[in-house]
Amino acid sequence: MRFLEEFRDPVLAEAIVARIAGLVTRPWVLMEVCGGQTHAIIRYGIDQLLPDSVELIHGPGCPVCVTPVACIDEALELARRQDVIFATFADMLRVPGSDTDLLACKAMGGDVRTVYSPLDAVQLARENPGREVVFFAVGFETTAPVNALSVVQAKASSVDNFSLLVSQVRVPPAIEAIAGSLGNRVQAFLAAGHVCAVMGYWEYEAVAARLGVPVVVTGFEPLDVLLGIEAALGQLERGEARVENQYARCVDRDGNREAQNLMKQVFRETGQSWRGLGRLEASGLQLQGRYASYDAREKFALSGVPSRESGECLAGDVLTGRIRPYECPRFGRECTPDSPLGATMVSGEGACAAYYRYRRNAGAHRA
Amino acid sequence: MCLAIPGRVISISGVGLERQALVRFGDVERVVNLCLTPEAVTDDYVIVHVGCAIRVLDQEEAQRALSLLHELASMERGHAVS
Numbered sequence: 116m117r118f119l120e121e122f123r124d125p126v127l128a129e130a131i132v133a134r135i136a137g138l139v140t141r142p143w144v145l146m147e148v149c150g151g152q153t154h155a156i157i158r159y160g161i162d163q164l165l166p167d168s169v170e171l172i173h174g175p176g177c178p179v180c181v182t183p184v185a186c187i188d189e190a191l192e193l194a195r196r197q198d199v200i201f202a203t204f205a206d207m208l209r210v211p212g213s214d215t216d217l218l219a220c221k222a223m224g225g226d227v228r229t230v231y232s233p234l235d236a237v238q239l240a241r242e243n244p245g246r247e248v249v250f251f252a253v254g255f256e257t258t259a260p261v262n263a264l265s266v267v268q269a270k271a272s273s274v275d276n277f278s279l280l281v282s283q284v285r286v287p288p289a290i291e292a293i294a295g296s297l298g299n300r301v302q303a304f305l306a307a308g309h310v311c312a313v314m315g316y317w318e319y320e321a322v323a324a325r326l327g328v329p330v331v332v333t334g335f336e337p338l339d340v341l342l343g344i345e346a347a348l349g350q351l352e353r354g355e356a357r358v359e360n361q362y363a364r365c366v367d368r369d370g371n372r373e374a375q376n377l378m379k380q381v382f383r384e385t386g387q388s389w390r391g392l393g394r395l396e397a398s399g400l401q402l403q404g405r406y407a408s409y410d411a412r413e414k415f416a417l418s419g420v421p422s423r424e425s426g427e428c429l430a431g432d433v434l435t436g437r438i439r440p441y442e443c444p445r446f447g448r449e450c451t452p453d454s455p456l457g458a459t460m461v462s463g464e465g466a467c468a469a470y471y472r473y474r475r476n477a478g479a480h481r482a
Numbered sequence: 483m484c485l486a487i488p489g490r491v492i493s494i495s496g497v498g499l500e501r502q503a504l505v506r507f508g509d510v511e512r513v514v515n516l517c518l519t520p521e522a523v524t525d526d527y528v529i530v531h532v533g534c535a536i537r538v539l540d541q542e543e544a545q546r547a548l549s550l551l552h553e554l555a556s557m558e559r560g561h562a563v564s
């Protein structure tokens with residue numbers, strides 16, 4: 116496919132790898148923020164092409180992975196209601212809540228439907244006027260404008276039996292939290308390209324300056340990831356800390372104004388809990404103003420039953436780079452994609468699933 | 483989950499919140515909402531995420547990046563030979 120395959124060319128990849136090898140004089144630690152990049156790195160073995168002194172830590176950039184258990188429990192509470200059709204992206208079906216998951220809930224008679232787009236969920240509401248359709252609005256800034264568009268569409272066409280269970284997360288507060296945390300080892304960040312396609316990268320300029328870390332906006336194909344790594348290492352070697360844009364074909368400084376305006380109309384920033392990082396100020400989004408009535412938490416007065424995080428799963432440590440997936444004692448034993456103990460084994464972009472799929476014997480590799 | 487892929491706009495229909503396009507990805511065609519990219523026209527490549535175009539791909543930038551890489555690769559080959 117055009118604009119995909121060209122960025123997977125192995126000959127060009129080799130050239131970048133050679134240039135990186137000539138660049139590095141010291142050990143460096145980089146974090147790729149986005150799960151899509153983690154997936155590309157493990158799938159194409161990019162980490163194994165780098166000099167031994169360069170370490171990649173896999174960041175928390177997978178919305179499926181960072182959605183807290185309490186939120187999955189809310190989803191389950193809604194999905195069990197007779198009057199509700201619960202619509203969700205397929206990735207969320209297997210994420211464990213305190214007791215069960217949405218797939219099991221569906222098997223027990225819950226009306227859980229998988230949709231490809233939040234806009235399909237609005238259509239579902241139009242087709243089922245006697246039922247309440249709730250869409251599980253998880254995602255980063257990439258998805259937020261589309262989730263916003265769904266309520267704008269619903270309101271414009273007077274579809275009142277539609278609401279969102281929102282678990283939106285924003286990247287910049289997470290980068291600040293990681294870079295500012297005690298014992299942080301990350302020296303440079305590869306920022307998530309599609310988040311920046313929507314938001315632009317101006318917000319990261321202050322982050323880079325304040326924390327003294329290079330931030331490189333990076334795409335998802337192997338050449339993109341390699342170029343992002345090269346740019347970050349170049350800055351580290353030269354002692355620079357600024358924002359650089361490797362993904363100019365999709366990202367500029369301002370981002371997509373249309374999308375940002377829509378988000379601003381529909382959402383306001385709020386505190387949000389992240390699996391692994393805890394609660395971060397202004398790191399989430401909440402429906403506001405004339406769209407507040409589309410908030411499923413309000414509409415159904417959710418009970419807020421206390422949730423239990425499984426003690427067995429170390430996803431929090433994986434998501435913050437404290438351990439590698441294969442260092443979890445459950446990895447590939449009790450925990451596999453067919454019977455996942457944690458969200459990072461469920462999502463295709465979760466680090467545990469990526470290592471399981473492409474590096475079953477990862478312990479034997481340098482990682 | 484932030485997976486978003488480029489596809490070519492084949493045709494455009496509808497207005498306002500329902501403005502949409504038929505978009506071709508390799509051998510597959512899909513209907514995609516164009517609300518977030520009002521500037522998109524036929525033959526543009528759009529970056530599509532969960533049923534919505536979130537961005538028009540800058541084809542000149544893409545070509546520029548690839549030409550630079552091809553130059554780099556031939557230089558590296560030059561090094562290897564000499």
Ligand code: SF4
Nearest residue numbers: 428429443450457467
């Ligand atoms: S391998 Fe399974 S149990 Fe271990 S951290 Fe990953 S998801 Fe959790």
